[in-house]
Amino acid sequence: MPSRLRRGLSAVLIALACLLAPCGTLAAWAAYGLADTGRYVAAMAPLAADPRVRDAVADTVGDGVMTEVGAGPLRGTVRLYVRDAARSFTRTDAFRAGWDAANRAVHTAVLHALRDQGAAGRPVRVDLAPVTARVRGRLVRDNVPMAQRIPVRHTEVTVLPAREADRLRKGYRVLDVAAFWLPLAAVVFAVAGIAVAACRRRALTATGIGTAVGGVLLALAVLAGRRLTLAELPGAVDDPAAGAVYDALTATLRTASWLLVGLGLTVAAASWLTGRYAHLLRRRRPPGNPTADPAPPRPPRARL
Template identity: 70%
Template sequence: MSLHQRPHRPHLRNALSATLVALACLLTPCGALAAWAAFGLADTGRYVDTVAPLATDPAVRDAVADAVGDEVVRELDPKTAAGPALGPFVRDAVRSFTRTEAFRTAWEAGNRAVHEAVLRALRDDAAAPGPVTVDLAPVTARVRDRLAADHMPFAHRIPVEHTEVAVVPAGEVAGLRKGYQVLDTAAFWLPLAAVVLAVTGIAVAACRRRALTATGLGTALGGALLALAIAIGRRLTLADLPDRVHRPAAAAVYDALTATLRTASWLLLALGLTVALVSWLTGRSGPRREPPAPTATPTGGSRQPPATLPRL
């Protein structure tokens, strides 16, 4: 019975190895995505450092100037009849403000406040249900001071009350909280599971060199798929924007936030190809076993068993 089962053992080992290696290669890009979301986007310091350079991006400055200028004009309309006439001057003043050091300070402070408010809502399960709000009064105060310094009429009438602005609707908080908890858990377990499955798959393989080569190629494929997913996500994100004028600003923000993830995808691609290439070259340049030479006979023919003399 064991003689019939022995030839099938390499096939079973190779099948198990292929399954484990495939799972490891599938979990690798998913683990990179979860780690990026949990340790990159969910860290306020890293997030602010990532978006801080966007304050000097022309597309982002123009988008902020249009949004803030429209809001200021909307606030002036019911308070003075000159609101519509002052619209172009207000927008020009806000656009000029976005090119100052004060705007960069306000940009970082506003992003930090929004990020901390969102994280607080996602991490606090006992928080009261409701939208995530942020007080943007300090930003409005800076704009008002800028307009007043430029001797803009009615600038001192711009209200700077502590108005709570909703950044996340109440209906989306519960779903985002569950998603954050899943990502936070997956960021630790997915990379660890990928490493364990890859090592186990290589260890149980009948030919470990081939399993290592397959693991490298699978990792490279996972990195390429992750880079493709980032590109598709960018295209879909920009396509869903209702305002085409602000798509360059949204593209700049998307590229800044996904820069680390793109780097991780290219690292996976390069690492996987390097491992596969080294493993393949090592197998080709390794020592080869020569087949045993046939035993020569004096007559040049095959050796015959000695004849048995008949017993007398």
């Protein structure tokens, strides 16, 4: 194969590999990171101590209670009392237990709906009875008065309408396939591009630089996704709390993007330094033609 054709083919394969690397990382994060209930709950657990999330939950609970209470001459006083009580509750172990139970219940229900092909056209609902039971058990262990009398009722709430669930179900199937094939294709293209290159050292350096650039682009995409996500939220959603949730969910993806940057720069630097070292060794070799026949030795001179 001519050297020019080999350089062109190598450039195309390496470019495809560097393009697929961040895409495969994103797909793997969505399919294996977000789709794992244990990892999801572990990522969301620290948010129970985040003041932004606690204030948002307290305000939501307070508004819900005031809606049930209705108007009255003492509405303002009751509102302050309810919100203070809700904020005090968000600082307890019972709230943290309920937070973990709620996240686990919602994630399990959504994941089951995404994987169930027969659930098309149906909304995703969550039964709050396990969450209530978890909170009541924690309050009982903390010796809170009247906690044992808290009723545990099977109350279902809709977390995803049918239209949104169907759209996410199609995207989940695509991610499930892409999470396996995209990283594999990136590795195959990178190896093939380096193998067919006229100068493999330069191809390896280009692959490392391209991988680092892909990692930077992935990190920028995460930042852009945060802005777009917060901009599209309804007005009733608290932006600081939603931003904290987004940051918690994408922490692994941000780490993966910087790992791509570090790996790419390390490979590129190692390849460049190896080439410079080989070049210096060639320059230090003594001049001469090693293939030429050596000159015959001169006979010793006779001494007088």
